[in-house]
Amino acid sequence: MAKSTAGKVPEERAATAAEVEAAIEALSDADWYRLRDFAERRAFLLNEKARGRDLLGEAFERLLRGSRKWDKTKVGFLTFLYGAMRSIAYSWLKEKVSPTEAPLSASSLVVENEDGKLSDPVADFARASVDASQLLVYRESLEQIDALFVNDEEERMVIEGFRDGLEPPAIRDLWGFSQPKYNAIIIRMRRKMRRAGIADPREVSRHVQ
């Protein structure tokens, strides 16, 4: 996956405008599809927060503006853009649902447990960092995805592993899948999701019932 490109990039290692243009020219047709596919899947995760926004365009503009620098000595252009999109998507995800959302005083959330110990709402927020309505949206999105795989036992086994936070090797071990078998399942899932419009949030409601 994309390596982190966070941290200050020394000027001499940051790609110049000419190098960025050369990198654009060098991307293959498949690379452009990869970028689009990646951006649209992240937009699905963002749901409403992605509407009217262009994640890939934003990542690229930040590179041009210099607010995100591409360390050409560390990662390739594609990997840089994946990392930038992930990071931007994460920051959009953390935005308030509505600009009129009222701020809540942390002290009003402090509760005392049975032992008389006070909770730490700030730490709780950092751990949870999503509200109930957002979680509901995610649950619905997961249900839409689950519905796609309901008739394929292998796909359901893999998705169950992902939802439990397992990495691919653990999933293969758990279900006894060989690497080629696992790859074939993942490809099937990826294509099924794409066909169902999972990568494009505007299409979901039409395709997945």
Next chain:
Amino acid sequence: MSNKDRYDHQLDGLLNQIDRSAVEASDAEILEDAKLAGVDIEANAKQMRQRFLDTARAFHKRKFVEAKQAYANEVKDLQDRVFQIPASPTQQRALLQQAQKAMSVGAFRDFEGMPDSDLPALIEELYALGLLPPEDEKE
């Protein structure tokens, strides 16, 4: 909150793995993905590449225009500035004495031997270079 209820983590984890599979997929696999999704991969690439290049070029053009404008503003500012040139060559040489310590350019050091007619231009140049104090800072 347990991971069982963290639908955001579950969804993120799932999409990460699908992303990973797409990132690591061979070009042939990606071409097949696009075909199955009904995407004309060549037209898609052409359109996206052009959009990125246009954005990059527009951005650089804007930066160039901004830099050019800033330079023009600076030149105009220099042209518009009115420098106080002392009336007599003696006073002009006295003013130049003030800048002597700050000057390191050999050509300027020999202003004692410069023709009187060149002194005002040199003073203007030194003001512009910031080697002479502005009027309001003079003792």
